[in-house]
Amino acid sequence: MPTDSVMFSDDDRPLAAKSAPNGNNRVNAPQTNGHVKGPKDYEMSDDDQPLKPGKASPPRKRKNGAISDPLSSDDDVPLASSPAKSTKLKKQNNKEGPSKERMANKKPPKKRAKRQRDSSGSSEEDTKPPVAKKGIRKSRKIKEESAGYDSSDDDKPIAKKAGKSQVIKEEQPSFEVAKLKKRGKAMKEEGPASPMKGKGKKNEEEEEVFRWWEQDPNGDGSMKWTKLEHNGVIFPPPYEPLPSHVKLKYNGKPVDLPPEAEEVAGFYGAMLETPHAQDAVFNKNFFDDWKKVMKNHPARDGTKITSFELCDFRPLFEYFESEKAKKKAMTSEEKKAAKKAKDDMEAKYTFCLLDGRKEKVGNFRVEPPGLFRGRGEHPRKGALKSRVRPEDITLNIGKDAPIPIPNVPGNWKALQHDNTVTWLANWTENINGNHKYVFLAAGSTLKGQSDMQKFEKARELKNHVDRIRQNYQSDLKSKVMADRQRATAMYFIDKLALRAGNEKGEDEADTVGCCSLRCEHVTLEAPNSVIFDFLGKDSIRYYNKVPVEPQVFKNIRIFKENKNDDDSLFDRVNTSSLNKHLNNEMKGLTAKVFRTFNASSTFQRLLDEHKFTDATLQEKLNAYNKANREVAILCNHQRTAPKTxxxxxxxxxxxxxxxxxxxxxxxxxxxxxxxxxxxxxxxxxxxxxxxxxxxxxxxxxxxxxxxxxxxxxxxxxxxxxxxxxxxxxxxxxxxxxxxxxxxxxxxxxxxxxxxxxxxxxxxxxxxxxxxxxxxxxxxxxxxxxxxxRDETKEIALGTSKINYLDPRITAAWCQTHSVPIEKIFSKTLVTKFPWAMEAAPDWKF
Known part of the structure; x- marks a missing residue:
């Protein structure tokens, strides 16, 4: 697996998790491909649609003076307006000098504790449904939620001492196993001829699939399994020293390095011709960590390496290139033999037994050591990723299951028998202290249940969204600063599909979301335009100019008054408090559900706008990709154009x-x-x-x-x-x-x-x-x-297709318009969403 890949998909990430960003490099200039060009005038009556960004213009510096506003009045200023404060005060979480009104309406912010992630990648703080506040205003009538749904405890890693088994309180019901033919052959008999049938594969053997969505699609909400057996994870092979004639040179002379130091030097040597090796931060972090290794494992010939500029990694680079050439020159028979040997060695790790069923494991390989590459301007790029050993890994396995033996010397850190989580193994990486998890594959029962619940929760929001919008529209004029800021943040999250965001540490990339926006990231342009310019997830630049309601424009002006550019725009709101408020509006609602809801509802609307008359297959595919592209732009799913x-x-x-x-x-x-x-x-x-x-x-x-x-x-x-x-x-x-x-x-x-x-x-x-x-x-x-192809060169269509667009929209659309599903979904996605492949042709999000 990639040396610095994050172990969970985009839909498995926590909204406020502190993780290493993985995205494309920062865009250097405003580009129109970062947003959708929309109408010049904004009408709030169209509440069901996200805001369409307007025409972009180059960012301009915010002036200290207030922007004139004909609608401004003293009555509209919140009672708890923010006084001027320095960056130092901001970093102290406003502990000094809060206004009385603020103290009366909001508790002081607590010191943020380090979160534990659950198996889906979410932190406990962000995913656990908060207890409803007693002081909810009477106007907010929260509808009763359907029983049996629990968004909080799903796949949460236990926070108890390793080794203690958890008592299983109830038995999981036994399910019947049915057969699902490949590529949608099991469509309902009453439906039209399925376009999902693969060509030339009619005589293939039927594949046995557990049809969980027909048995218990929502699961029991707590217990995920009764029996779990697996073989652990595969560790990368130990380091093999380079041939004696391949040496790093220092000041023109070969250096005899011990294996520990030579391995780290090889990591850099292999990347010598990449852009990473031209990066000053990358080089500094690498050299600092390499010197620490050489302090414990100095050169055997006594050479003292103190200057990075005097190091010559070229001999190492040339050796690795020659080895690559040898692999490419292998005959097809040799390549097949090598692949077969690798597959045979990994075979037992690829599957596990879950309640007697054979389920495929996803990421069963432990990341090899190497240099952290990061994305964008990550401050830790170039740092040494340490080798993970059995002593670093905690296994989660059935109480009576045989304990797997590691494929390298060592003993497991701990064994757990927690049937309320779905991860098989976890460890903590040394770069950012993030937890890494091993899960079942995308097409597994547990992953499928998680996906289906996520999209069903987004569909449930349709029944509450009008009331929620009315509530935050009312709060846009609240006399309480915290409420007004929260309502404005909700407006942007709803209309622009912004991520909630969270504060970052000093050793993390400076990426932000809605709640963590600073004054420098938002510029006002009269009469009613807001210009956003910041680095979002994966260090992707978000540049967007959008017309907003006059009240929102006025609020942003008030929030920025008497603040420095590096002060927080929403200093009374954080992701945790926002999600707690959303959970009170609708059980299980988080900022991310809004993002999924807006992406899927927008996609459904765009597809329905096309009325095909005698259209060719390619015209239909282009219309589908155009709708997908607009959603990807809305969600800021950009990428750097491929080099090729x-x-x-x-x-x-x-x-x-x-x-x-x-x-x-x-x-x-x-x-x-x-x-x-x-x-x-x-x-x-x-x-x-x-x-x-x-x-x-x-x-x-x-x-x-x-x-x-x-x-x-x-x-x-x-x-x-x-x-x-x-x-x-x-x-x-x-x-x-x-x-x-x-x-x-x-x-x-x-x-x-x-x-x-x-x-x-x-x-x-x-x-x-x-x-x-x-x-x-x-x-x-x-x-x-x-x-x-040319229009999508800088748009990542796959991210929205995998994580934000309900797959049933695509399955139903393909049946309605006689488009083979294989033209849109890869075999992997068909396997990932078997429950969606049987959606009726008239199904709507």
């Missing part, structure tokens, strides 16, 4: 020209047979973008491919004859074939510029027309693919 994007686009353009070349030849052949077709508008469009130089080059490449194809066929035929103990073909046979190829391409060369063509085999005009129609459709489809 330009080469990929050039290959697509060449294929596009090649299709047009084939179409041109067919048109000219048709005109040569019947001149009357020249007047037909259907065939009037020419291929004027194909210049003669490109045609010459294309025909030369076609000629080379034909010659190579003929030579390979000749060799294969002779090999087959030899196997049958027959006389091989004479070389003259190949020469005759090559001569025919030469004649064909000589003919093509003579036809250039004449607008005439002859085909290898004679065809009727009807057949040529049919071929032209098919080729024209292929040209159009390929052009749409090019447009789609």
């Amino acid at each position: 994007h330009d080469q990929s686009m050039e290959r697509m353009r060449n294929k596009y020209r090649a299709l047009k070349y084939d179409r041109m030849k067919l048109r000219h052949a048709l005109f040569s047979i019947e001149k009357k077709y020249k007047k037909n508008e259907k065939y009037a469009e020419d291929e004027s973008d194909l210049d003669e130089d490109w045609i010459v080059n294309h025909e030369e490449q076609l000629k080379m491919k034909e010659i190579e194809k003929a030579e390979k066929k000749f060799a294969r035929d002779n090999e087959k004859l030899a196997e049958d103990q027959q006389k091989p073909q004479d070389k003259s046979v190949l020469e005759d074939r090559l001569a025919v190829i030469e004649d064909d391409f000589d003919r093509l060369a003579k036809e250039r510029g004449t607008k005439k063509a002859t085909l290898k085999r004679e065809k009727t005009t009807e057949k040529i027309e049919e071929m032209l129609d098919k080729l024209t459709e292929r040209v159009k489809a390929h052009k749409l693919q090019m447009i789609d």
